[in-house]
Structures are given as C-alpha cells and as structure tokens.
Amino acid sequence: MASGAGAAPLLRVEALAHAFGGVQAVNGVTFEVHRGEFLGLIGPNGAGKSTLLDCLSGQIRDYRGRVVFDGQDVSRWPLFRVARTGLVRSYQVSRVFDRLTVLSNLLTAPPRQRGERLPWALLGGWRAQERHHLELAQAALMDFELTPLARTYASEVSGGQRRLVELSRALLTGPKMLLLDEPFAGVSPANRRRLGDWLLRLNQEAGLTILMVEHRLEQVERLCSSALVMAAGRVIARDSMANLRRNPRVIEAYFGG
Amino acid sequence: MGQVEFYIVTLVILASINAINVIGLNVQFGTAGLLNLAYIILLAIGAYATGVAALPPSPSHGYVTYIGGFSWPFPWDLLFGMAVTVACGAVLGIIVFTRVSVWYLAVTLTAIGYALLTVINDEPRLFNGYVGLLNVPGPWESQLSQADYQLVFCAISLICLGLIFLLTWRLERSPLGRAWRAIREDETAAMALGKNPLLLKLLAFSVGSLAAGMAGGLTVLYLGSWNTEAWQPNETFLVLAAVIVGGRGWTVGGVVGSLVTYDLLIEGSKYLPVIGGHLALLPTIQTMFLGLIVMAMLWWRPWGLLPEPKERHRLWAWLKEPRGSHPTVTLDG
Numbered sequence: 001m002a003s004g005a006g007a008a009p010l011l012r013v014e015a016l017a018h019a020f021g022g023v024q025a026v027n028g029v030t031f032e033v034h035r036g037e038f039l040g041l042i043g044p045n046g047a048g049k050s051t052l053l054d055c056l057s058g059q060i061r062d063y064r065g066r067v068v069f070d071g072q073d074v075s076r077w078p079l080f081r082v083a084r085t086g087l088v089r090s091y092q093v094s095r096v097f098d099r100l101t102v103l104s105n106l107l108t109a110p111p112r113q114r115g116e117r118l119p120w121a122l123l124g125g126w127r128a129q130e131r132h133h134l135e136l137a138q139a140a141l142m143d144f145e146l147t148p149l150a151r152t153y154a155s156e157v158s159g160g161q162r163r164l165v166e167l168s169r170a171l172l173t174g175p176k177m178l179l180l181d182e183p184f185a186g187v188s189p190a191n192r193r194r195l196g197d198w199l200l201r202l203n204q205e206a207g208l209t210i211l212m213v214e215h216r217l218e219q220v221e222r223l224c225s226s227a228l229v230m231a232a233g234r235v236i237a238r239d240s241m242a243n244l245r246r247n248p249r250v251i252e253a254y255f256g257g
Numbered sequence: 258m259g260q261v262e263f264y265i266v267t268l269v270i271l272a273s274i275n276a277i278n279v280i281g282l283n284v285q286f287g288t289a290g291l292l293n294l295a296y297i298i299l300l301a302i303g304a305y306a307t308g309v310a311a312l313p314p315s316p317s318h319g320y321v322t323y324i325g326g327f328s329w330p331f332p333w334d335l336l337f338g339m340a341v342t343v344a345c346g347a348v349l350g351i352i353v354f355t356r357v358s359v360w361y362l363a364v365t366l367t368a369i370g371y372a373l374l375t376v377i378n379d380e381p382r383l384f385n386g387y388v389g390l391l392n393v394p395g396p397w398e399s400q401l402s403q404a405d406y407q408l409v410f411c412a413i414s415l416i417c418l419g420l421i422f423l424l425t426w427r428l429e430r431s432p433l434g435r436a437w438r439a440i441r442e443d444e445t446a447a448m449a450l451g452k453n454p455l456l457l458k459l460l461a462f463s464v465g466s467l468a469a470g471m472a473g474g475l476t477v478l479y480l481g482s483w484n485t486e487a488w489q490p491n492e493t494f495l496v497l498a499a500v501i502v503g504g505r506g507w508t509v510g511g512v513v514g515s516l517v518t519y520d521l522l523i524e525g526s527k528y529l530p531v532i533g534g535h536l537a538l539l540p541t542i543q544t545m546f547l548g549l550i551v552m553a554m555l556w557w558r559p560w561g562l563l564p565e566p567k568e569r570h571r572l573w574a575w576l577k578e579p580r581g582s583h584p585t586v587t588l589d590g
Contacts, residue, residue, distance in 0.1 A: 059445070081451075083450060083451040084451040088449065095449070096443070096446070097442035099441075100438055107568075108439045108447070108450060108452075109450050113436075115433060116457075118428075120431075121431035121433035122427055153567070169450065170450075
C-alpha cells in the first residue's frame, strides 16, 4: 500500500454493478488498486468475486459503473482490448490450448506479433521477433521447470502443470496487472507453497500488481498485503488479513447466517 | 492421346481441383475451427463469377441470361472469380462472426446455404434459375486441339494447386497459423491474451474463400457450365469428410483427404460391379460408405490419417540438452 500512496492508482473501479436476471451479483463496488500491490479478494461463495473479475477483464460487458486502468477508461471494452492494455486474467479452471504444445501455448502470448499479420506471415520477416519470443518462452519454461514438457500437448499435462502453463502464458503477454481467479485451485497441497513463492517473487521483485481471488485464507494471508472482503455483491471491508480476522462484519459474513 | 491417357489427365485435373477445394475448407474448419457448412456457396460464387467474366455479353433474348459477360481471357476471369469470392466470403464472415457464437455458426451457415439455393432456383432473373450458365469458354479452348487443351488445363490445375498449397503451408506455419489454432482450441483464452477473434476468423475465412473461389472457377472453366444442381448444400459434407479423413489443421492432411475420399473412394467405387441393374444404387452406397468411414475416423483417428504435426522450432535443439542435466520437478495436480 505504502508504495502506491499518493500516486494515481493503477486500477480504479467505480460503482460497478452487474445482475444476472434478478440476482444482483455485484452491487455497487468501488475500490482502487495501486501499483505494486498484491491485493486479495475473499468472501463466501456467491459473494460476487468471480463476477467482479469477469467484469474487470471484459468477459462480462453489460455491467454498470466505471473501470479505469492505467489512466484509461476501459469500461465495457471487450476482453481482448482490455488484455492489450496490460490487465490480464487467469481462470478458475485453467484454460490452455489443448492441441498446442506447452511451448506453442507460451508462444501464442507475446503481444504485437508481426507474424500474426497476413503480409508478414506470408512473406516472412517475423523470425527475428520469434527468436526473441522463444528466448522469453525458454526462460518461462525454466522458471517453472516445464522444459521437459515443452513438446507435450497441453492436453496431456497434469492439472497443476496446466495451471503453470496458463500463468506463465499470462506473464508472457507482458502484463501490468494480473487478475488471478483461484490460482491454487487444482494444485496439490505440496506444490501450493512453490506457486505462492513464485507469485510473491513476481510481486516483490518484478513489481507486478496482482489482484487474487482465493478462498484459501492461509494463502491470502501469506501473499497479500491486504484483502478486499466481498459479501452479497458488496465490498464490506478492506484491511490486512490479521485485522480482517477480528472484524465482526467479516466474521458475520463468513460464519453468520 | 488415347482413351486411357485422356482419362488419367482428366483424373489429375479433377483431383487438383478437389484438393484446392479441400485445402480451403481445411483452413477454415481444420486450422481456425470455423465449421462452415455453407462452404459450397463460396465455390458456387467463385464459379459463377469466373464464368460470367469469361463469357461474352449476355444476349438480350435467349435461353441463358447472366450478369456481366466480360469476355476476359484466362487468367483474368479466374482472378476475378477469386476476388469476388473473397469479397463475398468477407461479407458473409462479418455477418456471422460478429453476432453468432461458434456452435450456432454451423446452423446459421447451413440455413444461409439452403436459403440462397432456393432463391437462385426460383428467381431466374437473378442467376438464371436451374439452367445457370452454359458454354463457358475454357483457357485458350478455341485455339487448341482437344488433346492439347486437356494437357494445358492439367498444367493450369497443378500450378494453381501448387500456389494455394504454398500459400496455406506458409500461413499455417507462421504465428498467424498458431493464433488460428489458439482460437480453434479456446476462443476465450485467446481473447484473454489479447487476440482479436473477429480479425483472425475473417482472415482464415478469406484465405479459405480464396481457395474455394479458385476451385469453383477452375471447375466452371473445365466443365463449361454452372447450375445449381452441382452446388447442393450437402456437397459441403463431402468436402468436410475429406478434411476429417485426411487430417484437419494442415494442408498436407487436406490434400491426402482429398485424394482418399474423392479419388480412392468416390472414383474407385465407380469400378464396382453394378448390382442388379440398379444404377441409382451407386451414389447411395457411396454416401453410406463415406459416412461409415467418417464415423470410424472420428472414433479411432479423430485427427485424420495424417494428423496435424506439432509446431517445430529451432529451440528443440536446445531443449534436448538440459533434459537430463536439469533437476526436473513437476507440479502434479
């Protein structure tokens, strides 16, 4: 928090609301995320956490309210345009390109690929850039010890590895901020710690801003400087985990009726 | 040229045209995942546009009337046909890709296919109804002997196949091809990486349309006629069967599929003995047989006889080396 105090926030959300039919899933949410912050987003099931993430990333577009990212009003932009501004998300159930190898999955990610434009793809002239992307992908594979799986179809790797492929792919887009939807889901208990360390390193060493939805509170406590608590579509508190555990409103939202 | 040689050259011509045709749908469906069940419409558009570019102006009173009639020589008639097909394909693509999700795409396109067929058949003032086009002149047809013309057309078909093969081969091995596959595998995940799905789909659709226009144009130039009988929407399923049998997602698979379905199964089955004098039985048996083969393929070899290969990189050489030397720890879910 201290690092971003005073400076303009990286992400500002104003009075965001979205209803599914008659159910108000997100009901007037306002908050800011500063550069370099690792913010948790917790709350009981059905609190609207995933819906909020869907709205922020542009997956859901018919919401009310405003989303300003990095000084740009990205409200109701489609998913791919939001992603291009550097606000990149992951999914609760990892989404990988099954019939692409792990390496090809990673190589899909870098933005502004020359070889994706028709004239360049046809006439060549994209290989120099591709070589650079290969180096980036190579580093990402090493980071996660995925190198031996580089040539394997993404459909053939384990659930935990799919998560790693998805996360390192998101990282290769060169994001300014990551929106993570339960990154520990599907990862074995023994490996949660390693994944957590990696996320912490990303935040502390690379200065990447992260908003993480997670219901494993011990992970939020370990990784996040503070957390937002949502209940029934609203943000009811924002504090450090230690304080939140003592907050009567939070206790009521989690354990009350 | 003897009868056997003539037959072989004809086979090569038709095989080339069919291969171009299958390559087109393979780019759309195989690589980019766009289940275009109105593919035959693109072929028909290419054929009609090529035909009217090659024909002289339409006589004011006559059996055959048509739009255009430019008397353009080869290759301008074919190029015109391809350009019109790509333009129509792009318009069709914009209509269906902006509003319709992948699973409705097939239904929408099928409906468009049948609707167009009905309109064309029943409104003769548009495209001359059932009769269509007749006597479309082929490339230098009037100046060549029948044998020479046959050989020239064979060369043209093979050159066209070579060009379209090179084009799609280059594209599908580029980052564009990778992005197409990403869209095919998971459109939402590709969007989450910043890929513009509409643009990517339109590109794939247009490249496929280019091949369809070429195949349609060559067909009308070779056969000399165009009518709705030859462009029934269910013809698309034959092309689709070829894509599935051969290997969807890459050009070589498309060519193999075309050879196996059109030339081995369809052409080959003509040599089967006629059963009890029922000539009409053959096409029915062909269709049933093809259906069985497609089902068997989807069951046992869902990616075809020659499945799409993995992307290859110079990095592979590097990847081999640290395999043993690196401590490999994996995350198991």
